[in-house]
């Protein structure tokens with residue numbers, strides 16, 4: 001069984017600010033750093049750091065070689081990452097003194113996925129393989145349909161949620177990882193219990209992880225509902241915390257770990273990521289997660 005993550009790779013330009021800008025305001029940043037990121041890349045790195053071999057498929061543009069290097073350094077298979085001409089996917093991220101962020105995303109090379117490229121990548125995968133997706137690349141609906149036809153198991157973190165997801169047949173998804181906002185966007189419900197109930201009604205066969213910020217996370221499948229609180233740390237930068245959770249929780253499923261243990265592992269890994277700057281750079285190795293003493 002192979003794991004394919006078809007997703008974005010971004011250069012994150014991270015600006016340290018006193019507070020997140022308001023409309024019309026000009027503010028001097030205290031510091032700027034460039035980090036490797038993208039929801040896709042972060043989740044591949046989280047899987048790899050958790051010990052799961054993963055193939056990443058996607059496209060990088062000008063200046064994106066560092067993203068490829070990061071994959072290689074962390075043991076992510078890069079044979080399906082294509083270098084194209086033109087702007088690389090990138091973001092402008094403000095991080096305030098409390099570690100909260102806001103992200104402006106420019107798709108660039110992540111939006112150049114062609115159906116031919118999708119077909120070529122999926123040719124190397126088969127029934128029973130896992131496909132992980134987020135919503136930062138184009139052709140998401142086509143990727144889902146083709147992977148489903150092959151019998152791959154589809155896991156989606158539908159983030160950031162936008163109209164591209166309306167074109168996707170989400171009944172083909174086996175596992176959703178969503179936050180409350182995405183849960184609302186999919187179901188029209190605001191309360192966690194209602195979101196879970198509606199997902200069950202809309203997609204009876206799907207499992208779901210609903211992350212609730214400071215209130216932790218909830219997992220629902222046919223056996224019931226499992227809850228996990230957060231581990232408290234001093235927030236330095238919340239970027240990639242959700243991606244770390246996603247990668248680690250999926251790793252726990254692939255290792256047949258009991259659900260409660262998997263949620264705890266993912267919550268610990270994401271807490272460590274919150275306590276550090278950057279995206280991929282903030283994701284801890286499995287050893288560290290297992291040995292950390294957080295409460």
Ligand code: RIB
Pocket residue numbers: 008010011012036037038039042090091103105136239240241242243279
């Ligand atoms: O989830 C965090 C990621 O979202 C950042 O690394 C940024 O690239 C955006 O895609």
